[in-house]
Amino acid sequence: MHAFAALLDRLIYTRSRNAKLKLIADYLIATPDPDRGWAMAALTGDLDLPAVKPAIIRAMVDARVDPVLFRMSRDYVGDSAETVSLIWPDPPVPPASEVDLSLSGIVDRLSTLSRSDAPAVLADLLDRLSPEERFALLKMATGALRIGVSARLAKTALAQAFGLDVDAVEEVWHGIRPPYAPLFDWAEGRGDQPTAADLPVFRPFMLAHPLDDAVVSLDDYAAEWKWDGIRVQIVRVAGQTRLYSRAGDDITHSFPEVAADFDADGVLDGELLVKGDAQGGEAASFNALQQRLGRKQVSARMLADYPAFVRLYDILIDGGEDVRALAWHERRARLEVFVKRLAPDRFDLSRVIDAASFDALAEIRSGARDASIEGVMLKRRDSAYIAGRRVGLWYKWKRDPxxxxxxxxxxxxxxxxxxxxxxxxxxxxxxxxxxxxxxxxxxxxxxxxxxxxxxxxxxxxxxxxxxxxxxxxxxxxxxxxxxxxxxxxxxxxxxxxxxxxxxxxxxxxxxxxxxxxxxxxxxxx
Structure with missing residues (x-):
């Protein structure tokens, strides 16, 4: 745990992206399995310790420290984990029994707890750790690192550490469970490269740069509306369908009707929206979609009142064929054919805006005040579907606030x-x-x-x-x-x-x- 705590401490006080990449890469090279795998799970938000909740931590602190003092300290420090790690009192008698305080040992212990057992076990761990290690434990356990490291940056550091292609790492990431033993076996030459051939895994999205003050030619770029929902990826392979958010989170359980109606093998990119009325109207505002987000169970009433659908943008895999290397206009033609196989009340196409010139497009954009429109997307007609943001390929031109x-x-x-x-x-x-x-x-x-x-x-x-x-x-x-x-x-x-x-x-x-x-x-x- 000491090495992971030291890594977090250094990352917090490091502003340079390249310096952060090196810190994580050095840690991954020097740290054995499975500790480094659990560290990656924590950095990417993939570590789930359901028995440890903020309410449990607050109750533990109230039992050890004056509650008024803690709240005043929390107000001053501004971070609960940091406050607890500093204010937690040393036990009057040091714990006698030996406990595995490695990162993997702590994860193993916490992951098997019931909620009733969690306070005593967590308190015992805090008694044994230094303030820096307590901070790392609490941040890791609550899934709230906030240390200026995105999931993409952590994966980039892993790729750089072992000379891998980061997109290849992203391709299989969601098909491998923490602590990612097959991934590190491949990275260090002990195993073959993992593949996602028969798994409904997430693929990295292609993202856009802000247009700012640039002007582009509509001979080179196609324009579509930028819809105000949430970006999703729909994956179906080997009889399994998954719905992923932009962050790669599996949200299938929140929108079961969308997954149930997607019955053609492939991977599509689109915008998840809610219909404006029960009779199949246009998209409603984001406020309506919020009623559905984050729900583990969706009632029949919720399904009826807020019917979800997907407005499709792009196609990544057509049947079993990976088409990401094709130009946008070729993928668009594929998508227009693919969508005909889907339920029309659940899936439709984001239409291309017909504008004679960039100035005409600007006028159309300025008049768009539909509640579900955020602005305009500009996509280079010859662009492949490339993960991440690549300058000059896709632009987002948000409407004026x-x-x-x-x-x-x-x-x-x-x-x-x-x-x-x-x-x-x-x-x-x-x-x-x-x-x-x-x-x-x-x-x-x-x-x-x-x-x-x-x-x-x-x-x-x-x-x-x-x-x-x-x-x-x-x-x-x-x-x-x-x-x-x-x-x-x-x-x-x-x-x-x-x-x-x-x-x-x-x-x-x-x-x-x-x-x-x-x-x-x-x-x-």
Whole structure:
């Protein structure tokens, strides 16, 4: 455990991507199996220890430490795992029995626990570990590393460590369970390269770069709508169907009707959406799709009220033939044939936008305020389907955001490097009766200098405290940008913003001139 804890500690304080790659690669080369496999599972989010939950950890700490002291410390530090690791008291009598404190030993012990046994075992481990090791254990056990390492970066480090192709690693990753013994056997020449021929595994998505201010020719690029759902990959092979999110998570259980209706062998790329009405209308807003996300069991009522479908973008494998090396226009022709074999009420094609020129496309895009449209995708007609982001192949051209002038109401400390700043802001708009109601919360969009200014404002204008939350004088107007807005029964204001961020600090505008909720309601599409 000591080596893994040291790795996490160094990764947290390392900003350079190349330096992080080297740290992980050196660890993987020096660390034996199965410890390095479990480390990779933790870094990529594939480690599941269901008996260890944040509530258990909080209860353990409350039993050992004054609860008020812990909450004050947590508010100051900004990270629960770090707070627990530092505040956890040494036992009055050192544990007598020997326990395997290697990474694999700890994972083996925690993975077989019942929830009733978890507190005692976890407390015993914390008693035996150093503060750095406690931090690593808690981060690993709760699946919340947040150390600036993505799953892709960890896999890239593995590939670089052993001279492998990262796309080949990605290709078989989801078909191999932690601690990935076949993968390391292949990496070190003890075994053959694993294949995914008969497994419904995830393949890495092809991603797009922001278009920014570039102009492209529609002779070279095809334009499609960028739909506001979640990107999914549908895989069927050997009689098995799986539905994967962009992160490679298996979400089949949340959308069983989609998997059941996909009965043709292949791998397709598309956008998961919910229909606007039960009679098979167009796509509803992302707010409707959210009612289905993350559910382990889906009721018949949920299936009826929020019917899911997939708008197809691309084809990776046609039957048993890998077509990713073909040009986009050839894959598109294949996809148009493939979709005819699927249930039309569950799968349709994302249409190509007919525009005579880039300027004409810009005009079409500017007029698109459909609730389910995020913008436009531009795909080079001769591009192969290549994992990751490759410059010049695919671009995303998001529609211009909506904006509203809102009043800051509450502020909360951030996490990690922002734990010393009040950086999470709840803001509201006025009702016709003059009441200020919360309409959203944002924690990005501002510069470091603006963050310091906002933090000072919060500290100097606090009127009340609720644990880590401060209520402030209702005098500061924030211009808030957001992608769309939807009706919401869960919020007192009746609205919910999609991707809100702080666009500007409006010190020039009196709070009473901020927008009204009725103005936001008028923006709902």
């Amino acid at each position: 909506l904006t509203a002038d809102c009043v800051m109401m509450y502020a909360q400390r951030g996490s990690g490097k922002r734990s010393s700043f009040y950086s999470d802001y709840t803001f509201g708009c006025w009702t016709d009766a003059g009441e200020l109601l919360p309409v959203g919360k944002a924690y990005f969009g501002f510069t470091d200098e603006e963050l310091k200014w906002l933090d000072r404002f919060v500290r100097q204008h606090t009127v009340n405290r609720f644990g880590p939350v401060r209520e402030v004088e209702k005098t500061l107007v924030l211009e808030v940008a957001f992608d769309s807005i939807h009706a919401s029964k869960r919020h007192k204001s009746g609205v919910a913003m999609r991707f809100p961020r702080i666009a500007r600090i409006r010190t020039d505008k009196p709070a009473e001139e901020a927008d009204r909720i009725g103005t936001l309601m008028a923006l709902i599409t």
